Amino acid sequence: MKMKFLKMLSVFGLGLLTCKDQNQNLKITGSDTVLPLSQLEAEEYMKDNEGLITVTGGGSGVGISALFEGTIDIAQSSRKIKLEERHKFESKDKNLVETIVAYDALAIIVNNKNPISKLTREQLEGIFTGEIRNWKELGGEDLEIVAYSRETSSGTYTFFKEEVLKNKNYLNGILSMSATGGIIQSVSQTESAIGYVGLAYLNDNVKAIHVSYDQGLTYVEPSLENAKNATYPIVRPLIYYYLTDSQDKVHSFLDYVLSVKGQNLVESIGYVPVNAN
Numbered sequence: 001m002k003m004k005f006l007k008m009l010s011v012f013g014l015g016l017l018t019c020k021d022q023n024q025n026l027k028i029t030g031s032d033t034v035l036p037l038s039q040l041e042a043e044e045y046m047k048d049n050e051g052l053i054t055v056t057g058g059g060s061g062v063g064i065s066a067l068f069e070g071t072i073d074i075a076q077s078s079r080k081i082k083l084e085e086r087h088k089f090e091s092k093d094k095n096l097v098e099t100i101v102a103y104d105a106l107a108i109i110v111n112n113k114n115p116i117s118k119l120t121r122e123q124l125e126g127i128f129t130g131e132i133r134n135w136k137e138l139g140g141e142d143l144e145i146v147a148y149s150r151e152t153s154s155g156t157y158t159f160f161k162e163e164v165l166k167n168k169n170y171l172n173g174i175l176s177m178s179a180t181g182g183i184i185q186s187v188s189q190t191e192s193a194i195g196y197v198g199l200a201y202l203n204d205n206v207k208a209i210h211v212s213y214d215q216g217l218t219y220v221e222p223s224l225e226n227a228k229n230a231t232y233p234i235v236r237p238l239i240y241y242y243l244t245d246s247q248d249k250v251h252s253f254l255d256y257v258l259s260v261k262g263q264n265l266v267e268s269i270g271y272v273p274v275n276a277n
Contacts, residue, residue: 026074032180059151060075060077060153060154060158067243074253075241076240095245096243100237103227103235105226109206116140120211125164129171148187148194164196
């Protein structure tokens, strides 16, 4: 199901989904991590409900900015809203509502030819801050590490910096990608590469690293089960933000996403339902 759905992303392109009645329009924009979930939820919702739902990516920051500008109804985000963003809404008397719709395990990926299969948080910090430059420093081949990151507007970029790098700066010259799919493709084609992606994007073209948050005592694989049982350490909420003025417009879709059927869809593409624990 996961691979089938990722193939659908290229079919939908910008994510425009249509249905039988276009009088009720709903626009969702933001996180590329949340994008596959929103597209699947919208597709299934519109089979039984009237209206048109348009879903696009671009990054969490893009979605939150669009919500502020009033051009969308829901901002999908893979990070919590920043304090300065919240103050911006408050300055215009725009009241935000935050709804967690799923959880995601952030997977660290390397090329399939890379013999390294496990890393500590401290080693990941060293790689992405530039303190560790060659795989031989970690017991691997004598190859210069090529690190891929999401661009700064991405919620995944922010979450990784806060959670894994402990707010240290990324290395100068890190290769920033505008979409998660670009990281998957780049890592799959570059033997010395490393990157990070949402769990639903994992495929056989890359290798997921087992991660330790106890300085190497235990290493845990990024998986749906390990995210659900809270043994995998890099887990984050996936969030919908909307304005209280839009509550009547968005509540039916939100109720569907949080319903048993909607949460089954969450799990079917590799994310963690909100009631998993």
